Amino acid sequence: MKIAVCVKQVPDSWAEKKMVNGILDRENVDAVLNDLDEYAVEEALRIAEAHGGNEEGGSNTITVISMGPERATEAVRKALSMGVNDAILVTDPQLAGADALATSAVLAAVIEKGGFDLVICGTESTDARMSVVPAMLAERLNAAQLTFASKVTVDPAAGKVSITRVTEAGVDEMHAQFPCVISVVEKINEPRYPSFKGIMAAKKKTIESRDLATVGVSAEAAWSLVADATPRPARATGIKVTDDGTGGEQLVAYLAEKKLI
Amino acid sequence: MSTVLMLADFVGTKATKTNAELATAGARIGEVTAVVLAPVGQGATYAAAINRGPIAKIIVVESDSFLANGVAAVADVLAQVIATESPAAVLIASHAFGKEVAARTAVKSGSGIITDAVDVSADITATQLVFGGSTTVHSKVSHGTPIITVRPNSVDADTTESTPAVETQSFSVSDASKKATVTSSQPPVQGGRPELTEANIVVSGGRGTNGDFSAVENFADVLGAAVGASRAATDAGWYPHSYQVGQTGKTVSPQLYVANGISGAIQHRAGMQTSKTIVVVNKDPEAPLFEIADFGVVGDLFAVLPKATEGIKAHKS
Ligand SMILES: Cc1cc2nc3c(=O)[nH]c(=O)nc-3n(C[C@H](O)[C@H](O)[C@H](O)COP(=O)(O)OP(=O)(O)OC[C@H]3O[C@@H](n4cnc5c(N)ncnc54)[C@H](O)[C@@H]3O)c2cc1C
Ligand SMILES: Nc1ncnc2c1ncn2[C@@H]1O[C@H](COP(=O)(O)O)[C@@H](O)[C@H]1O
Numbered sequence: 001m002k003i004a005v006c007v008k009q010v011p012d013s014w015a016e017k018k019m020v021n022g023i024l025d026r027e028n029v030d031a032v033l034n035d036l037d038e039y040a041v042e043e044a045l046r047i048a049e050a051h052g053g054n055e056e057g058g059s060n061t062i063t064v065i066s067m068g069p070e071r072a073t074e075a076v077r078k079a080l081s082m083g084v085n086d087a088i089l090v091t092d093p094q095l096a097g098a099d100a101l102a103t104s105a106v107l108a109a110v111i112e113k114g115g116f117d118l119v120i121c122g123t124e125s126t127d128a129r130m131s132v133v134p135a136m137l138a139e140r141l142n143a144a145q146l147t148f149a150s151k152v153t154v155d156p157a158a159g160k161v162s163i164t165r166v167t168e169a170g171v172d173e174m175h176a177q178f179p180c181v182i183s184v185v186e187k188i189n190e191p192r193y194p195s196f197k198g199i200m201a202a203k204k205k206t207i208e209s210r211d212l213a214t215v216g217v218s219a220e221a222a223w224s225l226v227a228d229a230t231p232r233p234a235r236a237t238g239i240k241v242t243d244d245g246t247g248g249e250q251l252v253a254y255l256a257e258k259k260l261i
Numbered sequence: 262m263s264t265v266l267m268l269a270d271f272v273g274t275k276a277t278k279t280n281a282e283l284a285t286a287g288a289r290i291g292e293v294t295a296v297v298l299a300p301v302g303q304g305a306t307y308a309a310a311i312n313r314g315p316i317a318k319i320i321v322v323e324s325d326s327f328l329a330n331g332v333a334a335v336a337d338v339l340a341q342v343i344a345t346e347s348p349a350a351v352l353i354a355s356h357a358f359g360k361e362v363a364a365r366t367a368v369k370s371g372s373g374i375i376t377d378a379v380d381v382s383a384d385i386t387a388t389q390l391v392f393g394g395s396t397t398v399h400s401k402v403s404h405g406t407p408i409i410t411v412r413p414n415s416v417d418a419d420t421t422e423s424t425p426a427v428e429t430q431s432f433s434v435s436d437a438s439k440k441a442t443v444t445s446s447q448p449p450v451q452g453g454r455p456e457l458t459e460a461n462i463v464v465s466g467g468r469g470t471n472g473d474f475s476a477v478e479n480f481a482d483v484l485g486a487a488v489g490a491s492r493a494a495t496d497a498g499w500y501p502h503s504y505q506v507g508q509t510g511k512t513v514s515p516q517l518y519v520a521n522g523i524s525g526a527i528q529h530r531a532g533m534q535t536s537k538t539i540v541v542v543n544k545d546p547e548a549p550l551f552e553i554a555d556f557g558v559v560g561d562l563f564a565v566l567p568k569a570t571e572g573i574k575a576h577k578s
Contacts, residue, residue, distance in 0.1 A: 019398070036509070101374065104368070126508065129377070129508075129531075130376045130377075131361070132361065135361040136364045136367070138333070139336070139364070139368040140368060143440070145333055145365075145441050148357055167356070168511055170273075170449045172331070172445065172447075176442065185509060223367075224373040224407075225401055225403050226398055228398070229396055229397070230397050231395060231396050231397075232394065236555075238539075238554045238556055239556050239557070240546075241556075241559070247558040247559075247564070247569075248558075248566065248567070248571070248572055251540065251558055252576060255540075256576055260516065
């Protein structure tokens with residue numbers, strides 16, 4: 001199987017984020033591998049391991065694909081150290097501020113060129129929080145969409161994938177033939193920590209960089225424009241009481257005063 | 262006058278409260294047409310449930326593919342309706358399914374997309390709260406037909422009863438949109454409480470409940486509230502996953518959110534930070550959730566909640 005895993009570098013969840021000229025300031029915050037994408041990497045490794053592994057020259061390869069600035073190399077390297085085979089990073093100044101439509105166009109072009117049986121994504125990037133890139137990829141690649149998976153079963157001989165989809169609308173059982181775009185929820189597995197051996201091996205693995213010209217798409221960065229972004233006033237410091245037996249009553253008094261009951 | 266399309270929102274066969282919210286936002290822009298996508302033979306029943314808010318017209322399309330093939334089939338037909346109606350904008354409910362439909366529809370129709378809007382104005386500017394609600398953003402789509410997903414419970418809805426004209430149209434679902442097959446669907450267990458994302462009050466419990474949600478549920482019931490849970494509680498199997506609030510659960514922004522025995526991890530905050538009023542009950546005075554609480558009680562939830570429940574009963578009578 002040829003498996004592509006899409007990973008994104010995002011600002012650390014705890015970092016204070018700011019908008020500069022309508023786009024997220026990514027320069028001045030700590031950046032990490034989107035934690036939901038670690039589950040995608042882990043699931044790709046598990047699928048390969050269940051069907052012969054992803055050793056050099058074996059029957060499965062896993063390629064990590066990412067679009068982002070040069071420093072996204074760090075996030076890509078983390079995925080490599082977990083055990084994937086190689087990586088492609090698309091970096092181009094024209095992609096600064098790219099929205100999901102542009103991102104999915106670039107990723108789809110890279111994936112299409114490489115050929116694939118499965119594309120595995122996280123369900124959401126913790127910065128954009130859109131949960132739309134996997135669906136857009138399925139549409140662009142003319143592949144089956146199996147998203148929000150809490151369980152994935154692959155039958156490589158039959159070219160068949162079955163998933164359990166978990167969303168607020170309930171639980172669905174779904175299946176499709178290769179090629180498929182899968183996104184995984186965080187309940188699916190427990191991502192491994194890169195081993196020392198994995199970290200050393202990752203240093204020798206190839207991260208191929210491409211720009212828009214090599215990818216062969218002319219993507220306009222964004223089809224929606226931010227008119228303004230204003231920090232909201234911080235929440236006023238609230239009231240805090242220590243329960244001395246009257247905490248429940250004080251809570252009710254507060255709700256009554258605020259006309260919430 | 263221009264037309265605005267809204268994708269009628271159903272959970273299973275039940276029309277949601279979000280429909281009136283989509284219609285209210287849409288009516289600021291133009292005349293609202295609701296697109297009802299129903300299984301074969303059920304178009305009329307589904308359409309009849311779309312009866313609140315300023316909706317001028319309903320277009321019904323029937324196909325069994327909507328259930329059997331999910332997102333891809335719905336987006337396929339919605340894109341065809343957009344092509345024939347040339348609307349000024351398309352509004353869709355912002356949940357996993359709605360966002361994915363919007364995503365594929367945007368690609369198909371060459372349009373820009375905005376997700377998780379909390380408001381949409383007459384000139385089709387969307388308001389979003391980003392970075393955990395710390396920043397307000399106004400944005401506009403610059404290409405094609407603006408496709409905007411609107412977060413449930415955000416727009417103040419006009420719920421006046423309406424009797425829109427119903428028109429049945431037929432569109433076919435292409436084979437390319439039938440690649441994934443849904444073999445079974447289990448709707449979320451609902452119980453008697455309001456739906457989480459629609460509720461005005463949410464009372465939630467975390468690891469601090471130690472698996473006993475009775476105090477949380479009793480307090481929720483006396484307030485007519487929905488019950489939510491932290492991931493620690495859903496992971497432990499104390500509450501079903503569909504009740505999880507947070508980054509990988511539901512995003513709620515009720516008038517009142519009461520968190521009990523929840524520490525306030527960033528992933529939990531991501532789902533509740535935009536609640537109008539936040540109340541926290543936690544026995545650890547250092548719990549980070551107190552930082553964003555309007556009212557906090559440092560104490561044992563098993564002592565505080567029963568008293569508060571009694572207090573509310575007394576207040577009501
Ligand atoms: C990728 C990823 C996604 C995640 N997504 C989510 C998500 O969507 N939603 C979510 O909630 N979490 C999510 N998490 C988990 C999150 O990081 C926290 O682990 C989780 O929110 C903790 O739940 P908790 O607050 O109930 O438990 P804890 O952090 O253990 O806190 C329990 C609290 O209860 C208090 N307590 C104990 N006993 C009592 C008592 N008798 N009375 C009062 N207080 C008491 C304690 O003082 C403590 O503060 C995610 C994590 C990851 C890595
Ligand atoms: N720039 C990117 N590079 C690679 N993968 C991405 C990128 N942006 C999003 N993805 C993938 O799409 C998923 C959903 O992202 P989003 O739609 O932005 O919430 C992520 O979890 C990633 O797997």
